[in-house]
Amino acid sequence: MVKTDIGYTTTDTIMVRGKNLSTEIIGKFDFVDMIFFTTLSRMPTPREKVMVNALLVTTADHGITPSSLSARLTYIGAPEALQGAVATGLLGAGSVFLGPMQNAAEMLIEGAKELRDDATDAEVMQAAREVIRRHKERRQQVFGVGHPIHVDGDPRVPALRELSRENGYYSLHWRLMEAVSEVLMTEHNRKLPMNVVGAIGAIIAAMGLDPLIGRGLALVGRSAGLLAHVLEEKSQPMAREAWELVLKADPRNVLP
Amino acid sequence: MVKTDIGYTTTDTIMVRGKNLSTEIIGKFDFVDMIFFTTLSRMPTPREKVMVNALLVTTADHGITPSSLSARLTYIGAPEALQGAVATGLLGAGSVFLGPMQNAAEMLIEGAKELRDDATDAEVMQAAREVIRRHKERRQQVFGVGHPIHVDGDPRVPALRELSRENGYYSLHWRLMEAVSEVLMTEHNRKLPMNVVGAIGAIIAAMGLDPLIGRGLALVGRSAGLLAHVLEEKSQPMAREAWELVLKADPRNVLP
Amino acid sequence: MVKTDIGYTTTDTIMVRGKNLSTEIIGKFDFVDMIFFTTLSRMPTPREKVMVNALLVTTADHGITPSSLSARLTYIGAPEALQGAVATGLLGAGSVFLGPMQNAAEMLIEGAKELRDDATDAEVMQAAREVIRRHKERRQQVFGVGHPIHVDGDPRVPALRELSRENGYYSLHWRLMEAVSEVLMTEHNRKLPMNVVGAIGAIIAAMGLDPLIGRGLALVGRSAGLLAHVLEEKSQPMAREAWELVLKADPRNVLP
Amino acid sequence: MVKTDIGYTTTDTIMVRGKNLSTEIIGKFDFVDMIFFTTLSRMPTPREKVMVNALLVTTADHGITPSSLSARLTYIGAPEALQGAVATGLLGAGSVFLGPMQNAAEMLIEGAKELRDDATDAEVMQAAREVIRRHKERRQQVFGVGHPIHVDGDPRVPALRELSRENGYYSLHWRLMEAVSEVLMTEHNRKLPMNVVGAIGAIIAAMGLDPLIGRGLALVGRSAGLLAHVLEEKSQPMAREAWELVLKADPRNVLP
Structure with a gap:
């Protein structure tokens, strides 16, 4: 039926x-x-609620991102169609932005499968090495580490870690994610700190949610941030100027 | 800058x-x-929070709507791109579905501008007649009345009315919306009860929010409902069968 | 059925x-x-084909527009979902960009309704004044004039005019559009030359097509331009740098 | 820069x-x-033009597909935003519909790499077996075979084959695709004829185009088909009835 x-x-x-x-x-x-x-x-449950609120709040967006910028660029072409601007901002949430939260959760669920809840640090480090090895073998990037802006550490990670601790979700998956970051930093001898994607991946895994739900919650959270951007664009436009800034970066473009 | x-x-x-x-x-x-x-x-404020939660909950979606059905149809073509399915479901939230919440709020704000907070019923009825007259003049439909399925009354309206009362938002805008419905029913001699669009329009107006925010909140609420539909489609698919049902409605289509 | x-x-x-x-x-x-x-x-017919090819070619896009920029910003977040990047670029084609081609055609069809095919210049000027008067009355902008970059004249207009002449579509609608621009320039004492939207509106009207088809052809043409941009973004990325350029315009944003 | x-x-x-x-x-x-x-x-070149026209024509759409149905469902909610309806129809062009043309082309390019242009039939069959083996190993489906409706053979394949022959694109890639289908049919002892995805994949590969361009051309072609569906929905609506048909399939839904 x-x-x-x-x-x-x-x-x-x-x-x-x-x-x-x-x-x-x-x-x-x-x-x-x-x-x-x-x-x-x-x-x-009450603690699930705390965590889901935190995921929605964290993914709501902040400042100018490719997602909010493209939503604003769509809005100035079609101000009558709010839904198109919000949809635009969501469409960039793929394998590079937001989407990897799902992949990080899947990576941690797979990586922690063989571990007992009270695994020793050495066992977790061993599992982390295994995760990295498997990803290399599959020619797939490791998820949840490094950030182009927050090079010394993603400021959202400690906040999400503390909240996970308080609510009983600082589990094996968090420890494994931290170990993956540590092993990679040693291997590559450069800073690859755990990022917000890794933290949210660990939370989703620790909560036992389908990783696709994690990715979906990020879309719900982001839709609120996009709404804020579109509303601001209405009263305090900046997208047209942003576009002109990009246009003028190539001196062949001559504006009046 | x-x-x-x-x-x-x-x-x-x-x-x-x-x-x-x-x-x-x-x-x-x-x-x-x-x-x-x-x-x-x-x-x-706490009572604003109650109302916004109610708007998000009410617009989250339920059952098969054009919005959830199109999201599911997109998902079966591109299951790797969750964002595309959610964006699809939002794109139908235009001037016919969800969008009119903004129009209803605008209609009620404009219509109540001249009324004092303690306007008599007769004054509200007069304002309602004025609203209807203006919309006729502009060849624009009156928003917030009638429903193709809930022909005898939209079941969400009493729930939202009671909540508005409890939280101090059962204002002039609600009374005006109810009066508009009443006048239209008398004029046309057919059932045109106030619908969920009218109720949400009244709430947005009573809360003093920008009507565009009202429309935006409906998109945020809907994104959660769409997520539920896409997740169900993943485990309990129905979109392909729904498509075939539509296909078979035209006997020229011959399926194996 | x-x-x-x-x-x-x-x-x-x-x-x-x-x-x-x-x-x-x-x-x-x-x-x-x-x-x-x-x-x-x-x-x-052969001459319809020439004109439709010209519309598709003209709307295909060129350089950095809000539409191509937002498509590229979506692509870098979701490179696995080409369809999302193309959809993004189309979503900005609303009442401000591309969409007005439909409005211009509608304006010209309505404005030329009373004119005979061999109307004198004075009659066409009179009809243009009428179009402008009607739009003022409705508080609606006049479509098809002015351009933020091509302030002295849109270079596409002469090309499309010549092609219309060669193919028998330089009709009343073209003359009316030109007259509208002329009257507005005199009235406002500033340059408001006819733009590509006016030219395409005139062509759609002259061809007797549903104005919505005109708008739709612009979407088909644009989809090809967006494809070119996304393919270039794949081999010669610029969207991330464009985003950073916008980010750095606000000195509060500090990048490494 | x-x-x-x-x-x-x-x-x-x-x-x-x-x-x-x-x-x-x-x-x-x-x-x-x-x-x-x-x-x-x-x-x-002239023969490239013939082939690209054929790809655009073939992918333009026909009848009710998940893509055209979802575009129509979006249109009835937001008739003022044509771009949203077309975008919706494109968003379903992912890994299951249209997208696989890219994968089929990639599969054939990889599979034919070691073959000389004048490879014998036995060599092509051997390469086909190799393609199938590799896909099994990667737990990835083989692209370009089978069709849920055209179970005995996709009628577009002979048309595209003949056109490829006439224009010098009936190459190794076509032969390999046919061999893949043949081997699979023998292996699984059931009908798995080459489908339109395989044919277009073979053409893209034979033309030496980037497979992503192939996928992009399908989006351009489809945008024209979607335009036709939206225009028909405007004058001859069926989406609302289609939705009700789906709704009524579950007897718990009670419509007036």
């Missing part, structure tokens, strides 16, 4: 995962409850 | 609206705080 | 508008034939 | 790949010339 278990509609009710949207959900669920309920068919 | 006030980045800090993301935001703000903080540069 | 007249499929044939794709179309139709055939259910 | 070689703009000229758009391109280049010129910086 062609159907979804998420919900159905009759002339007088809307049902979501077996609950009545109007009488059992609106006003009773907050947004994070709703995310859990629609995707996983259950409510989050 | 080409700049944004939303945030900036240095090698060791990320600043959002004057606060340090790592030490002052992550773990301290929940997602609705972050939405307010990035878009409006302030924290929400 | 849920059906399309564009085509249908059986286990051994694919039919498009009544013709067999494999035996009657592939190798026999070129792309412009196919565009006409699928959208209008007929073949183009 | 942040620059593109595709083109630049001054106040009075637009240059594309060293040619003046207005005086040297518009009216002189047709669309396929322009595609070649902007992406490859050269004009196509």
